[in-house]
């Protein structure tokens with residue numbers, strides 16, 4: 001071989017190696033090729049995918065015959081499956097595909113393939129993309145949209161179909177079976193013929209993987225693209241317009257899923273513009289969709305600039321509507337009553353709506369949790385919400401049980417996650433943000449899974465070679481980082497129940513000082529922390545806004561009493577004196593300082609752990625995460641310094657001399673976070 005050939009070969013091998021670990025393969029990397037035979041009498045696109053996955057990923061005994069068969073086995077629900085040795089049984093073909101992914105996962109993790117019966121907690125497990133037709137993504141931190149490219153989003157990049165296929169495959173591998181392709185702040189244009197043609201292409205590409213396609217719709221579409229004078233949901237012409245539009249969609253896309261609607265929220269149009277209710281609006285669309293088995297996901301993220309505590313508003317607006325929605329409507333409720341904060345109590349709507357199905361909306365993209373610059377594993381936050389007891393029907397009425405059909409019969413159950421996916425090569429910007437996509441899927445499939453188990457699975461599949469998948473030290477180092485990361489973020493951003501101290505607009509850095517008479521108060525920070533010379537926190541007890549009344553007993557009384565309110569929610573529900581003594585024995589001010597400092601120290605600890613992994617993790621992903629941890633450390637320091645120096649103006653106390661001093665001046669941080677390129 002001449003030298004040139006050798007050099008080229010080295011380059012190719014080098015590039016292939018590099019590619020193999022550029023994150024594109026997500027948790028599906030490192031598939032092996034032991035021979036396997038598949039026996040089935042089924043044939044379809046989906047079955048072909050299942051067979052291919054087995055052939056490309058099998059790592060069991062050579063020449064095993066894996067059997068795939070359909071059965072009406074009573075233990076199986078929806079797309080659930082069973083695995084026994086080399087046999088997968090499901091009621092549907094998609095169920096068989098899910099069974100294959102589970103089989104390969106179990107093999108990879110060296111777990112037994114016996115007596116596995118797995119049914120989904122929620123029937124619909126849906127990603128919400130906040131993708132705009134111009135390709136940008138609201139709160140997206142991993143590049144542009146993978147769906148909407150070029151002028152009006154209508155172009156196709158050469159790799160579009162491949163990307164959508166890989167996207168669908170990744171989702172199917174964790175049980176996600178639906179996707180909303182566009183932002184809830186929806187452009188009416190998405191319902192134009194040209195856009196629907198594109199939606200059809202996407203829908204056809206992802207369907208074999210079991211993914212249904214949904215769209216966010218703008219309530220004013222009949223006016224904006226239909227030429228009507230009104231969008232009043234009780235107007236017959238408007239109703240007809242939606243009926244026709246829905247019929248047009250189903251003609252193009254027979255397995256279309258339905259609509260997601262943000263109405264009368266943050267300036268979006270809605271039925272209230274015409275003196276109608278959410279029920280009028282949702283039912284109008286439901287009626288149009290019902291002949292095709294389509295659904296309406298109607299969001300309850302509503303609040304107005306009234307003197308009423310913002311966290312009470314969704315409940316007040318939606319509870320009176322309970323039981324009035326058609327049976328193909330589901331109300332989509334964010335996990336907390338405010339807005340995807342690092343820690344919120346669960347939304348009281350979960351424990352209140354008894355006759356209306358509710359679907360939790362979780363945010364996978366890290367709008368308020370450090371974007372894709374910070375390593376924050378979100379599963380513990382979601383687990384905390386799903387396992388919270390609402391006491392709706394007595395003890396044990398967890399958010400999970402209130403939403404997954406356990407406590408109330410519903411035509412269907414669902415859960416949504418706001419996606420963190422973009423056109424970046426590794427899909428999510430931060431390698432560890434892939435874990436949040438993964439965890440959402442796993443929890444949507446099984447809402448009682450534990451975050452540590454999910455982390456364990458993800459780490460082994462993402463970082464280890466199959467042979468080394470038992471490398472306990474590596475797994476432990478990474479798992480420790482992940483499992484502490486959400487609590488660390490709470491500590492350095494908003495400990496003890498503080499919330500929404502974010503800089504305006506970008507929501508990345510701190511601005512507890514933020515106030516502006518020109519904008520609505522509930523978009524400022526001071527509205528939420530209410531710091532004064534006496535203390536800190538929002539009084540939502542019976543002596544304050546009385547938000548506690550929206551929770552069921554005995555939780556209501558527990559939250560209402562400053563002495564029994566869990567400390568992680570203390571400043572959410574109470575205005576607490578600076579010298580109030582906490583369980584640690586420290587008073588509020590001292591504890592606050594310690595928590596902020598702890599958060600920063602935790603991130604420094606993550607750095608130390610990560611650096612130990614240099615020999616184990618491929619260079620690209622190692623250095624990417626190492627560099628991002630440095631940023632996270634700097635930014636945690638900024639959070640700590642900003643919040644302590646600002647709140648100190650009210651507490652008028654020393655920062656305890658046992659903790660490290662701030663290293664920034666407050667004025668400098670104020671300036672820094674104002675600048676557009678701070679983040």
Ligand code: GCW
Nearest residue numbers: 130138139184185262301339
């Ligand atoms: O969290 C807020 C975001 C908005 C978002 C809105 C919503 C899509 O800051 O960007 O809009 O919530 O959920 O509708």
